[in-house]
Amino acid sequence: MSFLKKIFSSEKKESLDKGLEKTRTGFFSKISKAVAGKSKVDEDVLDELEEALVSADVGIATTVKIIDRIEARVAKDKYLGTDELNQILRTEIAGLLSEVTNEDENRITEPQKPYVIMVVGVNGVGKTTSIGKMAYLYKSQGKKVLLGAADTFRAAAIDQLQIWADRVGVPIVKQQMGADPASVAFETMQAAVAQQADVVLIDTAGRLHNKINLMNELSKVKRVMDKIVPGAPHEVLLILDGSTGQNAFEQAKQFTKATEVTALAVTKLDGTAKGGVVIGISDQFQIPVRFIGVGEGVEDLQIFDKMEFVDSFFKK
Secondary structure, three states, X not given: OXXXXXXXXXXXXXXXXXXXXXXXXXXHHHHHHHHOOOXXXXXXXXXXXXXXXXXXXXXXXXXXXXHHHHHHHHHHHOOOEHHHHHHHHHHHHHHHHHHHOOOOOOOOOOOOOOEEEEEEOOOOOOHHHHHHHHHHHHHHOOOOEEEEEEOOOOHHHHHHHHHHHHHHOOOEEOOOOOOOHHHHHHHHHHHXXXXXXXXXXXXXXXXXXXXXXXXXXXXXXXXXXXXXXXXXXXXXXXXXXXXXXXHHHHHHHHHHHHOOOOEEEEEOHHHOOOOOHHHXXXXXXXXXXXXXXXOOOOXXXXXXXXXXXXXXXXXX
């Protein structure tokens, strides 16, 4: 049994294509410039390609890795035509994503019940909205979902999660603003066991101004959950705003230091030309991407499929 079924309808593919349009357009305009008047991949083409990858926020380290691999192909084959460049790029990027994930990347092969996901991320990245959309996705697949409002630092976060709970039609455990987040997590775990929930989504505060406090708070929340549901949280999902580009890299760096992040969700890709951040962050931190956000609609938080992503990234 799987909690996440990868059903990629034509509507979802169309949404993904549209969501990556700005990234794709910017990237290929630079690639076209790089190969204009050239019949083979030379040093100038590689320089332009490097600039195109960096502009798409793939990141310096990952860009260098891709360029090195293409240079190795050029050295091996002696002659590499520019008409082959797109296919080679597609292969190399898919290869990078495959090194982090596998074919069963978004499946829980031995599901716990309840399966607990602790969601982390700074304020403003779409964390609470993503939780609401995840709740919708899981419920639409027949799962019994419970939300826990453990971001007690902001009243708005609790209110927003309540709105999503009402919209999706799932129960929520909450306390007042300023309550102990661990207390909310504890109460949520008790409710999850009592209600025989399949999936529990725990929202947490997104403060990075004091990393030590954040680390201590998240550690306490995790300890409390484990007392009620052994092994919980089973997943720590970091939400990142793809439109912030390099800032998303910095957030990933800080959160991976504060807690053990096991999966990523990259949001707001539809409004940016920086969609390459999905490739770079996954590669640099060796953490699989679980979801990507490609629009405002409740169904626009998609289960990440690396082959569909690469196909949309290179779609002409």
